[in-house]
Amino acid sequence: MIEPQQRSWKSGSLALLQLVTFLLLVLAPLVMLFADMLPVGSTGLDTARSLLRDQPLQQIILRTLAVALLACGLASILAIPAAFLVVRSSTPVRILVQIIGFLPLTMPPFISAAVLKHFALVAENTGGIPLLTGLNLHGNNIALILVFALHYLPFILFSLTAGLTDIDRSLAESARNLGAGRLFAWRRITLPLATPAYVVGAALVILRILEDVGTPLMLGIDGMLAPQIVMRLGVAGLADPLLNISALVLLAASVTVAALAWSALVAPPGPSGLKPCTGSPPRVGMIFSLPLVFALGMLALAPHVWLLLMSFGRDWSTGLLPGHLTIDGLQLTLSATLPILSDTLSYAAGAGLLTLMVSAAFAASTGRNGQVTRVIRFASNTLFAVPGIVLALAYVHAQGLLDGPFAGWSGLTWLALMLVVAFKQLPLARHLVARRLRELHSGDMESAYNLGTTGFAAELRIALPSLAAIFSIVFLIGFAAAMVELSAVLLLFQDPQAPFALHLFRSLQASPVAGNAAMQGLLLVTLNAAALLLAFGLLRRRCQRPLESPAHNPAVVRKAP
Amino acid sequence: MTTTEPASLELRGLDVSIDQHQILRDIDLSILPGELFVLLGGAGDGKSTLLRAIAGLDPVSSGEIWIDDREITRLAVNRRGVALMLQTFPLWAHMTVAKNVAFGLSRQGLGRAETRRRVEEELALLGLSDFYRHLPKQLSPAQQQRVALARTLVAGMQATLLDEPFSAQDAQLRERLVRALKKRQLQSATTTVLTTQDRSEALRVADRIALIHEGELQQVGTPMELYDSPRNRYVAEYMGDVNLIDGEIEYAGDQPLFRTANGIVIPLFDRVLKRARTGSAMFRPHDLHIIRSDEEPFGDQIRFSGRVEQAEFLGDAVRYFIDIAGEVVWMDQARGSDQLNPNIGDQVVVGLDPARIRILEH
Numbered sequence: 001m002i003e004p005q006q007r008s009w010k011s012g013s014l015a016l017l018q019l020v021t022f023l024l025l026v027l028a029p030l031v032m033l034f035a036d037m038l039p040v041g042s043t044g045l046d047t048a049r050s051l052l053r054d055q056p057l058q059q060i061i062l063r064t065l066a067v068a069l070l071a072c073g074l075a076s077i078l079a080i081p082a083a084f085l086v087v088r089s090s091t092p093v094r095i096l097v098q099i100i101g102f103l104p105l106t107m108p109p110f111i112s113a114a115v116l117k118h119f120a121l122v123a124e125n126t127g128g129i130p131l132l133t134g135l136n137l138h139g140n141n142i143a144l145i146l147v148f149a150l151h152y153l154p155f156i157l158f159s160l161t162a163g164l165t166d167i168d169r170s171l172a173e174s175a176r177n178l179g180a181g182r183l184f185a186w187r188r189i190t191l192p193l194a195t196p197a198y199v200v201g202a203a204l205v206i207l208r209i210l211e212d213v214g215t216p217l218m219l220g221i222d223g224m225l226a227p228q229i230v231m232r233l234g235v236a237g238l239a240d241p242l243l244n245i246s247a248l249v250l251l252a253a254s255v256t257v258a259a260l261a262w263s264a265l266v267a268p269p270g271p272s273g274l275k276p277c278t279g280s281p282p283r284v285g286m287i288f289s290l291p292l293v294f295a296l297g298m299l300a301l302a303p304h305v306w307l308l309l310m311s312f313g314r315d316w317s318t319g320l321l322p323g324h325l326t327i328d329g330l331q332l333t334l335s336a337t338l339p340i341l342s343d344t345l346s347y348a349a350g351a352g353l354l355t356l357m358v359s360a361a362f363a364a365s366t367g368r369n370g371q372v373t374r375v376i377r378f379a380s381n382t383l384f385a386v387p388g389i390v391l392a393l394a395y396v397h398a399q400g401l402l403d404g405p406f407a408g409w410s411g412l413t414w415l416a417l418m419l420v421v422a423f424k425q426l427p428l429a430r431h432l433v434a435r436r437l438r439e440l441h442s443g444d445m446e447s448a449y450n451l452g453t454t455g456f457a458a459e460l461r462i463a464l465p466s467l468a469a470i471f472s473i474v475f476l477i478g479f480a481a482a483m484v485e486l487s488a489v490l491l492l493f494q495d496p497q498a499p500f501a502l503h504l505f506r507s508l509q510a511s512p513v514a515g516n517a518a519m520q521g522l523l524l525v526t527l528n529a530a531a532l533l534l535a536f537g538l539l540r541r542r543c544q545r546p547l548e549s550p551a552h553n554p555a556v557v558r559k560a561p
Numbered sequence: 562m563t564t565t566e567p568a569s570l571e572l573r574g575l576d577v578s579i580d581q582h583q584i585l586r587d588i589d590l591s592i593l594p595g596e597l598f599v600l601l602g603g604a605g606d607g608k609s610t611l612l613r614a615i616a617g618l619d620p621v622s623s624g625e626i627w628i629d630d631r632e633i634t635r636l637a638v639n640r641r642g643v644a645l646m647l648q649t650f651p652l653w654a655h656m657t658v659a660k661n662v663a664f665g666l667s668r669q670g671l672g673r674a675e676t677r678r679r680v681e682e683e684l685a686l687l688g689l690s691d692f693y694r695h696l697p698k699q700l701s702p703a704q705q706q707r708v709a710l711a712r713t714l715v716a717g718m719q720a721t722l723l724d725e726p727f728s729a730q731d732a733q734l735r736e737r738l739v740r741a742l743k744k745r746q747l748q749s750a751t752t753t754v755l756t757t758q759d760r761s762e763a764l765r766v767a768d769r770i771a772l773i774h775e776g777e778l779q780q781v782g783t784p785m786e787l788y789d790s791p792r793n794r795y796v797a798e799y800m801g802d803v804n805l806i807d808g809e810i811e812y813a814g815d816q817p818l819f820r821t822a823n824g825i826v827i828p829l830f831d832r833v834l835k836r837a838r839t840g841s842a843m844f845r846p847h848d849l850h851i852i853r854s855d856e857e858p859f860g861d862q863i864r865f866s867g868r869v870e871q872a873e874f875l876g877d878a879v880r881y882f883i884d885i886a887g888e889v890v891w892m893d894q895a896r897g898s899d900q901l902n903p904n905i906g907d908q909v910v911v912g913l914d915p916a917r918i919r920i921l922e923h
Contacts, residue, residue: 170651174709176638177616177645178665178716185639188664192655 014364015372021361022379026423029394030386036397037244051245056223061249064224067141067216068209071148072156072202078299079153080198081292083160097293101157102536103300106529108484108501109151110214111521112303114508116143117219118310138220147219148209150299155208156201163197164190196264203261210254211387214486214505225250226389230490238397251390258385304525310518333516337500337523344500345527347414348482354422355478356471359429363437380426388424392416392488413492417499420488421481429474432539436470469538476535483528500524567595567752568629568642568719570615575624577607577614577776584610585776588624592720592769595750597743599767601757601799607776608756609648612722615754616645628719642719646726648756650709652697658684658708659693665716683711686741688734703729707738714745720752727762739766760800764788772796794921797843804849804890805841810920819920823886827863830916840922846880848917849892851901852910862912869903883911 051057079101086097104112120137137143167190175185213226222231225246232243362380395416440463486501493502504524507517575588585607592598600608613619615626617638626634633641644665652661662680671679684690687707697705706729713721726742727735743766746753757763763770764784772779772787772795779799780792791797794805808821810829817829819842827842852864867885878893881903892911894900903909 168649168651170647170649171653173618173638174645174647174651174712175653175664177618177641177643178712179639179644179668179718180664181639184668189653193653 014361015376018362018364018376019372021358022376025419026379026383026386026391029398030391033390033394033397034248037238037247047241048245051241054242057242057245060223060225060228060246063141063221064210064226064250065253067145067148067224068206071145071152071209072205074145074149075153075156075205076198076202078149078296079156079160079201082296083157083164085292086157086161087164093293097157097296098161100293100297100300101154102532103304104151105154105532107151107303107307107525108214108486108528109147109212110218110486110505111307111508111525112151113144113147113215113218114517114521115303115306115310116147119306140219141221144216144219144221147215148205148212150303151215152205152208155204156198159197159201159204160194163194163200166197167193199264200261203257206257207254207384207387210250210257211389211487213389213490214501217490218505218509225253226387226487229389229393230487233393233396233491234494238400247390247393250387251385254387254390255385258382261384262381307518307521307525311515311522330519333519336516337520340500340503341523343498344483347418347499348479350414351418351421351482352475352477352479354418355425355429355481356475358422359426359433359474360471362426362430363433380430383423384427386423387487388420388485389487389491391423392420392491395419396492417485417488417492418482420492421485422478425474425478425481429477432470432474433467436467440466469541473535473538476531476538480528480531480535483524483531566719567750569594569627570720570752570754571625571627572611572615573625573627575611575614575626576622577610577619578622579610579619583622583776584619585614588778590771590778590781592752592754594629594752596752596768597746597766598752598754599757599763599770600754600773601760601763601770602773603758603799606773608773609724610776611773612645612724612754612756615641615720616643616722617641618645643722644713644716644718644720645722646709646713646724648724648728650706650729652705652708652712654697656697657693658689658695658697658700661697661708662712662715665712665718669717679715680711683715686745687711687738703731703734706730710738714751717751720754723753723755725756725758727757735762742766764800772799774799790919791843791921794841794843797919797921802846802891802893804844804846805921806888806890807839807841807923809839817920819918821888823888825865825886825888827918828861828915829918829920830861840920843919843921844913844917846891846893847895849883849890849911849913851881851892851894851903852912853901854910858912861915863915864910864912866908866910869905869907869909872903872905881909883909885911 082097082101086094086101089097117137120143171193172185172189175189176182180188211226213230216222216224216227217230222228228246229243229250232240232246236243362376399412399416484501485499486505489499489502490505493499500520501524504517504520507520510517570590570592572588572590575585576583577585588611600611602608610619614621617633617636621634624634625632628642633643653664656664659677659680662683663676666676666679681690681693684693687710689704689707689711692700692704692708697708700708706726710723710726713723727738730738739762742755755766767784769781769783770787771781774795780787780796782790787796788800791800797803797805806821808819808825811818811820819827819829819840821827821842858864865885867883867890869881870884870889871882873880873882875893878895879902880891880893882889882891890911901909
């Protein structure tokens, strides 16, 4: 049996290890970056002030915030009714909406932007859609907002669905039978209780948009903070003051959004519900909901269908039907893609493993409430607020400081990319692992201890099989994120043959090879979808298990014959 | 305290099915204005479903619900004039206790001062004055339940439905709350329907009781009627501790006699008896008492000899299990200095007033 003293010594060392990891791999690079970059002293502050007064920079900041907020607003308009529909509909409709919500996650938004460009080009050339004739999507903010809204709406949809599901049906019922009308009860009860979930989803959307580089660049928009960082790094290097100030403003904006989301989360939460707000929606709602499901389905499916059509043509085709796709062409594309893809798969697997290792290490402090552990928990959650591109920039900066045997070693760039991916997934992944560990400690492991199980090997024998599913989920989350990560890749890699996403981005930007690129895009979407589907499937199985138990669901007991 | 006149509540042939399982069957009830009516029954017997159906939260398969002369069977939940306190006493976590309680008043167009006065009055009645500005998560479950109760009571609807309103309270507080509710009821004369599984709570608080079992009404009546004259074995057993002895009913001329399987013959005075052949003789443990050897018989008192099998100390009484010719009956004897206190194995004579015996026909 492990003595309490031994335990405390072990947990202390673990906490220390976590703290050192966080300090070394996250905090130190960021601090060093900003210590070097930030203007110091009165002259430096004057420089910063004059930079912020610079009109182009102000426009960049304004455009970034406007695009993020408008895209979030549009995503909300689509996702909020869909979320209410999910929790109040019959199972088939619920599954349908969830599938529709899942589809955009499978396609990186820069591919969607390329698809939209192609669609506009076809529409213009054929003159089939008068509304789109003469519409130039290059540099078009509305197109960018549309792509962002469509791609990131699942964050609001899934977060709000979870939030609404957690609201006990009886809360609204109580209001109704105290005389409140449906709308009044919704406004006074359901809406305030669902707000934290919505705010978290909306914050995720804004954070994702803030750090997205590939999508604006694909649509020819470089006047936003994240693309500016990448471009200025390529042109003027780390010493560029505009790069520094852009990175700082980006970080500040992200931290503000994350802080707002955090404040919404710490507001009085709704009681954990066992009877979600399910039930049939009002008839009028049903009339509106079906067209909504249809429209959402079309919107979500359109990029995938169009990408498939694009892949049939070797060139930017002006026709919808298959153009020059041949078996030889396909073989050529695949043989050119496979080496890049195999490198990317290895890197994504590495990123998945790293995500797993980091999240497991950070989650191991679950249940302990020491000061250091609390700091670590807070630190890992703050990673939500750090844009991946800023972290990647910090690694570029730290890499520049490295001399000796590692200088110029390309493996470092790959490692930096994997670290960015792993740390960006850390808040979610740590939460998943920590929750499972808590269940394990309160259940399986306690039973095992009571039966006299001792020793690390025996603990592993019990813990590992129980953790296998959640470890697989975390690995897949890291893997999928790495496959589609482009912002950090654009910043870290110059070589277009590097990660597959970068190669694809360059190919889609170069119009003559769009047919090949679309085929490669389909490949990436398929791989990403497979990983996400597997992760979602495993997660769904885990989440459903306790709910099916009558002991956890009084409604089930009540309705039993 | 109420803002509206109390109303009568009438259920006519009510059937409720949920997920194709029939929960309530043919419920006919007539509740008088200002009455405190108790629905008594075990868990899963349909009490909550009946309240939810009246409130409009569960759909009615057939039958009608009337409030005064207004049919509300298909009316929207918020237009029925019925306030229901749910069994799970859900509170709105984002509102303070005061705002939770004031919710029902907010639709009545009262001024701020009047709303505050009513909320404070209701909270004071339920011992929650100190929690005015607290959030629900800062309260214990028992306090949360009282907030939900206050919220429902203060709404002043035509009828108030309370689903197990004291289930989370400890015994002492429950006593106080039952008294407070009864007092409030006398003052405000609100039509109130309350559900409980606790028969003693029902007996103390109710003007009338309906005992419900497996979705069917077993008996409706005053507490005394249900206790003294249960319609069937289930009611008899639910309403209190009872001795039930099976036997046959015979007649010596017009005089009915009850003969147990062990040959004990008891003359009957139960006037409601029909010409049934078999039944169960029912009498409560406190209807029996141990007789001293020098005690003179009075009236038609029946005497039995038996042996004390077991004794249990109940605090204010002692419960004896007495074997009378192979039939074990139990009796409660209040503690007092002039009582006989037999030991286990002692032979005793017990007396029973035959007027206390009820026959439950099979």
